[in-house]
Amino acid sequence: MSSRVPGDLGPEPSVEEFETLVLGLGNILWADEGFGIRAVEALNEAWTFPEGVRVMDGGTQGIFLMPWVRTATNLLILDAIDFGLEPGSLRLIEGDDVPRFMGVKKVSMHQAGFQEVLMTAQLSGEFPERIALVGVQPELLNDYGGSLRLVVREQVPGAVALAVEVLRRWGIEPRARNATLPDRDRVGPGELNITDYEFGRPAAREGES
């Protein structure tokens, strides 16, 4: 069943004005690659934030996320990280330790990964004053149409708690959400919420692990 109701117009359009950007990165269609997105969804479902905080599902948009990154004074990223750790390891990385990298030998825009966005933002002279990354080491990426693996899913609450802790240190006070999240305030379209996503998954095919 489609979760969109006719007449539900989604969130109110707003000019992109905010100080703090909480940015989930990744691709929900590739198993643990979806961690960052699922984590900001969980964060947004459990907490509300004062004005000036934007919680965003950034997908895998790479260079196209530049406008938001450059606008942010505080940037908190949630993402899968490859630090060669045990799958499911959760890490908080802050400030200059957040990796940034840039190169031009790439072949496709897709290789303009988020690290390059950070680097280019720095070159442009508009770089967040404070930056932190909450990341988890993935177990499995190569499962097209799959969802989070158990060891990674179990880290979502911990990642949400870490994110809240970082925001508090930055002087931002999230409040526990005591009402159900209205559809218009979701970070992504309801069509992709994790329950429907998993429930509606077609049977895995041979050759598609």
Next chain:
Amino acid sequence: MTKTVTANGFALDTSGQRVVVDPICRIEGHLRIEVNVDEDNVIRNAVSTGNMWRGLEVILEGRDPRDAWAFVERICGVCTGVHALASVRSVEDALGIQIPTNANHIRNLMMLNQYVHDHLVHFYHLHALDWVDVVSALSANPRQTSALAQSISNWPKSSPGYFRDVQNKLKRFVESGQLGPFANAYWGSPAYKLPPEANLMAVTHYLEALDFQKEICKVHTIFGGRNPHPNWLVGGMPCSINVNDTGAVGAVNMAWLNLVSDIIDRSIEFIDQVYIPDLKAIASFYKEWGYGGGLSGKNVLSYGEFPMAANDWSNDNLMMPSGAILDGNLSQIYEVDTRDPDQVQEFVAHSWYSYDDESRGLHPWDGVTDPNFKLGPNAKGTKTNIEALDEDAKYSWLKAPRWKGNAMEVGPLARYIIGYAMGRDDIKGPTDDLLGALGLPVSALFSTLGRTAARGLEASWAAHKQREVFDAMMANIKAGDTATANMDLWEPASWSAQAKGVGMAEAPRGALGHWIKIKDTKIENYQAIVPSTWNASPRDPAGNIGAYEAALLGTPMADPTQPLEILRTIHSFDPCLACASHVISPDGQELAVVKVR
């Protein structure tokens, strides 16, 4: 046999040294190019392989067709809107839904905005650095840079002090050393031809393009609600319009429309005063580099885009025409019918999939995605560490799409060749002007630079068309029509038990099609052929090579260990491979690995 001539007329010679350019991506392959060069380092054979598609049925089968747009918006990190648009169109086609006038205008505006945005970002952030040497910019004279900039454009940011500031900023950045800012490049290669001043001007505009990008993307937020993943709706657009009452929550009001209008003006200004003059200036130093034409002088394809009146896909009503040209015969434009089982077909004889009969192609409605990964007898290395592919066997995760059996090039150059051949004034005029300014014949279009030039011209075209569409939409709204969606057939109970449809879109990168079959209100089969599948296509059973492969032939390389010439031509297509995946690692991604054997 090392020397052959392909069915589509290209001479191949595999006897020379093999050069492999292989970007690494953690999830399966990205695009990989292998070429053979002769003793003079001229490319005599080219092999394009990649992983783009695993079959959308893997994620969509059994789901609600009205939800498909949200899933396909995630298959690709760059082309979100175009997939969503093709998807809602496929469902509307299957169910016979007519969209309202405003929805058509808004979709046109969003797509035109996407053209402007994508082309601009592609030119400055991906492609310009194939022609512009950033390190050389450090030694430019800012005063002479200013004189150069003022001689080609009225763009106000052009004083010597401005360029000096940018140069100093760039120096500090390079000297900070923590990044190697523009690391991993081939700076200083003899293939770079611009003087330092032109390099500084272009790098400066690279930074300005970044600033401008902040403005331009607001259009998608206004009409699509969420950004960077806008909302779409089967039957129209999910925004409401209220120009009388600014208090209506969530409605697009006059203030928003004025902002859109303002962004349109500024995008016209930036494209015409910065992008186009830069393109001309850069091209004037590379006029002799006429390589990379490939299929463009033979076979090109466009599905057409931007219906002026809603729901009418005839060429008279399309701002960007549809059609196909074969064998370079510009006097004959063929009609394209994506529903005809004999026109668009995909072959897998050289792809890592199985069909019951691989000598034949399958129309997407009957598409099958059955993986079959095996290397040919002449491949080198192992399945997990391929050193060289065997292109006589299966060698790519991409299927080979063909139009009436022909390999086709798609994208801005294909559209411009078709529009030019049709004599469309808004396409032919600016093309002739640009060729005239550079002193080049029409045949110069069939090249890597022609592809790059067509993209620039099209960015300008799209920027101006935004104004026309916006004005038409405002007139319609002022006449009292504020409908944005047709919900008559929203409820599945109103659908027939079986339906099939096709949604076409001319994405910035080229012809995109989504084919859907609906059974008992659920998706039964869903197939897409994306622009880069056409262009990066492997060979087919008849031996036709694809657009990338053809475009690389005959190109001399200054140094095979620095494949700048290969990147130039491949970048000119704006490749888009749905790896759509990234993981942050401490030392950054590994980019291209070059191996010469």
